[in-house]
C-alpha cells in the first residue's frame with residue numbers, strides 16, 4: 001500500500017508524492033479585517049471531508065475564490081490556526097459565477113443529479129461557460145503540477161477537468177470524487193452534452209462515488225452512451241486507459257467529535273441551549289437551504305405530528321438550522337420563502353404563551369457550535385428527498401450518547417446505505433415521517449441504545465481519514481506499488 005508523503009513546500013521528490021486537491025468550493029472564505037486577512041471555513045460536506053485529508057498529507061488545494069483587494073497573492077497557507085497546506089485561489093468573474101456556478105453547475109447538473117428534472121434547465125451558454133471555467137482550472141492546475149504529484153478533483157463542477165489536463169500533457173495520476181448522487185440513465189440521457197461530459201471524466205484514473213448505486217448508474221450511463229468507445233476489464237477502459245470506478249462512502253472525524261463533546265464548555269452550552277429552546281423534547285434539523293433537503297416536507301411532518309399527538313403541544317420544540325445557499329437562483333429564493341411561510345403558519349397555529357413549536361435559524365453555524373446543538377437534541381431529522389451522503393446524520397449519531405439520541409433518516413440519503421439502524425423514512429410521505437418522529441420520541445431505552453451503539457461502532461471504524469486514505473491508495477495501486485513514503489497521520 002502507498003502513502004502520500006508529508007511535504008510542506010516545494011516540488012515533490014520521486015518517492016514523496018504531493019497531493020493537489022481541486023474543487024470549485026474553497027475550504028476557506030477570505031476577507032479583510034483591520035488590514036489583516038480573516039479566513040472563515042466554508043460549510044459543505046466536501047470541505048468537511050477533504051480538509052482532514054489534506055491536513056494530514058499537506059500539499060495544495062486549488063479552488064474558486066479571491067483574496068481581499070488589498071492582498072495581491074493568490075496562494076495562502078491554511079488552515080489559519082495551524083497552517084499545513086497551500087490554498088491557490090482562482091478568481092471567477094461575475095459572468096462565470098452566473099453561467100458556470102449558478103447556471104450549469106447548479107441549475108443543470110445539481111437538479112439533474114438529484115432527480116429533479118422539472119427544475120433542470122439546459123442552456124448552451126451555461127455549457128459554454130462550464131467548458132471555459134473548467135479550462136481555466138486546468139491551466140491553474142497544470143502550472144502547479146509535477147508528474148509525481150497526485151491530483152484529486154472533486155465534484156460535479158469540474159467534470160471536464162481530467163480531459164483538459166491530459167490535453168495540457170499532464171501525466172500525473174488523476175482521481176475524481178463525485179460528491180452527489182449520479183442519476184439513473186434515463187435522467188442522465190437528457191443532458192445534451194452527455195458524451196463530452198463522460199469523456200471529460202473518463203480521462204482520469206479513478207472515479208469515486210459515495211454509494212454502490214451511484215457506481216451502477218455511472219457504469220450504466222457510460223456503457224449505454226459511449227457504447228463501443230468503452231470496454232470493461234478490471235475497470236472501465238477508454239482510449240487504452242483503465243479507469244477504476246468504486247464506492248468510497250465518506251466518513252467523519254469521529255475522534256475529533258468525541259474530544260469536542262467531552263469539553264466542559266460544550267456540555268455547558270448544550271444544557272443552556274436545551275433551556276433556551278424550552279421544550280421537554282428537542283428535535284433538530286440541519287441543512288443548507290436547498291430543495292433537495294426536503295425542509296418544507298419535514299415541517300409539514302412536524303405539523304401533522306402535533307395535530308395527531310396533541311399531548312406534545314407545549315412540550316416539543318423543533319429547531320431547523322438552515323444555512324443560506326445559492327440564494328441568487330430563483331428556485332432557492334422561492335424555497336426560502338416557502339420555508340419561512342410554513343414556519344410562521346405552523347407557529348401561528350400552535351403557539352401557546354412563551355412556547356412555539358418551531359425555532360428557525362437562517363444562518364450557518366461554526367462546527368463547534370453545531371455540535372452543541374447536536375448534543376442538545378433528542379432526535380435529529382435528516383430527511384432529504386435526495387442526498388449524495390449527508391454527513392449531518394453521521395455527526396449527530398457520533399455526538400449523542402447511545403441512550404439519549406435517535407436519528408430519523410431518509411431512505412434517499414446516501415448515509416442510509418450504512419446507517420441501517422436509524423429510523424428509515426420516506427421523505428415523500430408525510431405519514432411515514434410522522435410515524436418516524438413518534439417512534440424516535442417513544443422508543444424504549446434498550447432499543448435506542450442497541451441501534452445507536454451499532455451505528456456508532458461503524459462510524460468509529462469508517463472515519464474520514466480512512467476514506468481519504470482508501471481513495472488515494474486505490475489511486476496509486478497496482479501500476480505504482482513502489483512509491484512509499486512516510487505517513488504523517490497516525491493510524
Ligand code: F6P
Nearest residue numbers: 025043044045046155179180325
Ligand atoms: O456536499 C455536496 C456539495 O455539492 C459540495 O460538494 C458543495 O460544495 C456543497 O454541496 C455546497 O454547495 P456550494 O458549494 O454550492 O455552496
